[in-house]
Amino acid sequence: MSATTTSPARPHLLLPAILTIAGTLVLCTLGIWQLERMGEKHAFIGRLTSQATGEPAPMPASSSWATLDPARLDLTRVSANGSFVDGPFAGVRTTIAAGPPGSRQLSGFGRWIFQGFKLEDGGTILVNRGFVPEARLGEIKPASGPARITGFLRAPESRGSFTPDDIPANREFYTRDPAAIAAALNLPPAPFYLEAERQGDGMTPPAGVDVKELIERIPDNHLQYALTWFGLALTLIGVFTAFAWQGRRKVTAADAP
Incomplete structure (x- = not known):
């Protein structure tokens, strides 16, 4: 009787993909919000600067x-x-x-x-x-x-x-x-x-x-925060890509004659 071999199951990517997409959208939204806050802050600082040099x-x-x-x-x-x-x-x-x-x-x-x-x-x-x-x-x-x-x-x-x-x-x-x-x-x-x-x-x-x-003294760290959120989004995409690629390699190696 010949022995049978079983191939490892293909990785289930649907749930990780959904979570990655959701997480990326949240992180990008936070980054965009920080850019909007940066624009508001710069307008505010500009108003203050203008007031300081003009008549009260x-x-x-x-x-x-x-x-x-x-x-x-x-x-x-x-x-x-x-x-x-x-x-x-x-x-x-x-x-x-x-x-x-x-x-x-x-x-x-x-x-x-x-x-x-x-x-x-x-x-x-x-x-x-x-x-x-x-x-x-x-x-x-x-x-x-x-x-x-x-x-x-x-x-x-x-x-x-x-x-x-x-x-x-x-x-x-x-x-x-x-x-x-x-x-x-x-x-x-x-x-x-x-x-x-x-x-x-x-x-x-x-x-x-x-x-x-x-x-x-007015804090203006919004660009730094925005880059942090966008960087985390890219990191999340990279982690998912590495996970999917590693799973595909294992399946390909198991299916090889």
């Missing part, structure tokens, strides 16, 4: 605030006329990274200084006067009197899962939330706050934001 827009009338979208107004450069509200300020804890060699900016652990500002049209907005290192917090006194402030409208900062609880009784906060800060200062809430533009050399606290440094 007027502060939106307080009567219109309820109809405005803070997210769409975020980082719009404006000027505001009014007077600082007499009373205490609040501090938002933060850490500022040191700048590149040769830069002149305060850094380290400290606080953003928030104080009420009554506008000429009667509205009240919080002004982030700038950063103060913790060791120099005792030097800071509330601002007073009339002023013209140029700066950037900012939307409320969201709270993360690990953000510590605020201490309103001490006027100490961990997010730039204008509603919560205004409540602690007994001021009417506004949907956004005004981040004051830097005046002077940036070494005297409170040091406001410098628009060039602000632009440099």
